[in-house]
Amino acid sequence: MIDKTYNEKRFIFLKSSHSNLQALQKQFNLDPIIFQQSKSSVEVARFLPLTKTNLKDAHLLVSFDLKDSAAPIEQQLFPTIIIFNSNHLIICGTSIINQLPDLTPQSEIIDFIFKALLIQASHFEECMTKIKKEIDRLNEVARTTTSTKALRELCDLTHDIVYIKHTMSDQTETLTAFLDYCKDNNLSSSILLSQVHIEQRRLNKMINVYEDLLNSVSGLFSAMMDSHLNHLMKYLDTMALIISIPALIGGLWGMNVGGIPGKTSSWGFIGVLVICLISVIISGLYLRKKKYLTD
Numbered sequence: 001m002i003d004k005t006y007n008e009k010r011f012i013f014l015k016s017s018h019s020n021l022q023a024l025q026k027q028f029n030l031d032p033i034i035f036q037q038s039k040s041s042v043e044v045a046r047f048l049p050l051t052k053t054n055l056k057d058a059h060l061l062v063s064f065d066l067k068d069s070a071a072p073i074e075q076q077l078f079p080t081i082i083i084f085n086s087n088h089l090i091i092c093g094t095s096i097i098n099q100l101p102d103l104t105p106q107s108e109i110i111d112f113i114f115k116a117l118l119i120q121a122s123h124f125e126e127c128m129t130k131i132k133k134e135i136d137r138l139n140e141v142a143r144t145t146t147s148t149k150a151l152r153e154l155c156d157l158t159h160d161i162v163y164i165k166h167t168m169s170d171q172t173e174t175l176t177a178f179l180d181y182c183k184d185n186n187l188s189s190s191i192l193l194s195q196v197h198i199e200q201r202r203l204n205k206m207i208n209v210y211e212d213l214l215n216s217v218s219g220l221f222s223a224m225m226d227s228h229l230n231h232l233m234k235y236l237d238t239m240a241l242i243i244s245i246p247a248l249i250g251g252l253w254g255m256n257v258g259g260i261p262g263k264t265s266s267w268g269f270i271g272v273l274v275i276c277l278i279s280v281i282i283s284g285l286y287l288r289k290k291k292y293l294t295d
Contacts (some may be wrong), residue, residue, distance in 0.1 A: 001014040001015070001020065003014070004028070006107060007008060008087060009088070009089070009107070009109060010088050010089070010177075011089050011107065011109075011112070012024075012088070012089070012091070013090075013091045013093075013100060014089045014090075014091075014092055015092070016035075016038045016039055016078070016079075016081070016092045016093060016095065016223060018039065020092070021035040021038060024092070027048060027054075028053055028054045028055055028090075028139065029052070029053050029054045030050070030053055030083070031050075031052070033051075033091075034060060034081065034083075035081065036161055037079065038079060038081060038092065039078065039079075041073070041074045041075070041076075041077035041078075041081070041163065041167070043062065044062070044170060045062050045063055045064060045079075045170045045171040045173075045174040046060065046061075046062050046174055047059065047061050047062075047174045047175075047177045047178045047181070048058070048060055050083065055083065055085050055088055056085060056088065057149075058083055058084065058085040058088070059083070059084060059085070059181070060081070060082070060231075061080070061081075061083075061084070061113065061174070061175065061178055062079050062080070062081055062082070062173055062174070063070055063079070063080050063081040063117060063120060063175070064077055064078065064079055064080065064119045064120065064171055065077075065078050065079075065080045065093055065119075065123055065169050066078075066120070066123040066124050066127050066128065066164075067123075068127070073159065073160045073164070074163065076127075077163065077164075077167060078093065080092070080093040080116065080120060081093070082113055083115065084109055084110075084113060087109075088109075088114070089109040089112055090112075090151070091112075091116060093116075099119050100112070100115065100116060100119070101115060109127050109181060110187045110188045111188060112190040114188060114193075114195070114196055115156065117175070117196050117199075118195065118199060121196075121199040121201070121202075121203060121249045122201065124164070124168070124203050125199075125202070125203065125206070127164070128164075128203070128206045128207065128210060131157060131160065131210055132156055132210055132213075134153070134204075135157065135210060135213050135214055135217060138150060138153060138154055138157070138217050139213075139217050139220070141215075141220045142217055142223070142224060143220070143222040144208050146224050146225045150221070151221060151225060154214070154217065154218060154221060158214055158218070161207065161210060161211050161214055164207060165207050165208075165211060168200075168203055168204055168207055169204075171200070172204060174219040175196065175197075179193055179196065179197055198248065201267055210279065234292065238287055238292045239266050241287070242280055242283050242284055242287065243280075245276075245279045245280065245283050246276030246277075246279055246280055249275055249279060250272065250276060253268075253272050256258055265292065
């Protein structure tokens with residue numbers, strides 16, 4: 001936990017543990033609903049003014065950070081809770097606390113919020129870069145195989161994209177409201193405002209593009225499976241057609257009626273086998289010529 005004061009401006013950075021949040025709630029008379037979903041990936045991003053608190057003209061900004069780990073995406077997404085006014089800045093987060101720049105007497109509250117938002121955006125960009133590599137790999141795999149392992153990986157990647165897309169969609173509205181507030185009140189430079197806005201737009205574009213790429217890979221998997229099934233059915237139908245010809249010949253010679261050629265000859269059985277073999281060879285060569293036995 002960091003608690004420093006410069007030029008009558010108090011900066012408090014702390015991790016979202018239960019004890020930290022409870023102490024913060026009591027110290028500033030904050031609504032406990034603010035911290036109710038402080039570790040949940042389904043928390044709602046929002047920007048709104050706070051009332052009935054010890055902090056005058058305070059605002060709440062809830063955005064999301066992404067922790068790089070091998071855990072499921074639900075456990076990688078964490079809300080970052082920011083409470084601020086003209087003299088206080090409180091940031092409750094997880095991994096972002098250790099990555100914030102050092103405090104100095106020249107540190108500005110709003111600028112520090114923008115820096116936190118840019119750090120979060122960089123975490124999402126790193127995640128999307130890894131997802132893009134996985135999409136490219138699965139795209140190559142889909143051209144050669146439809147293995148169960150690859151399909152599971154595709155499903156997991158789709159699951160991650162869905163979570164990130166809805167999180168960013170929710171956060172975009174929140175950041176738009178926050179940027180409009182800063183712009184209307186001249187709280188920060190146009191460069192920082194533009195930078196955060198551009199980073200959010202870039203993230204949204206990456207998510208939409210990669211989602212479409214993932215859908216195309218999914219379609220490729222489906223097309224490859226359909227193609228393999230069609231080739232298999234074509235091969236089986238061809239084999240059934242070839243086998244049906246000697247089966248028909250054998251069936252005719254096997255009828256228990258009089259007048260069957262070769263019935264009394266010792267060479268009759270061999271003759272039927274030869275006729276069946278010749279019919280199989282001829283039908284096989286014909287179907288091969290017509291490309292029924294090839295892809």
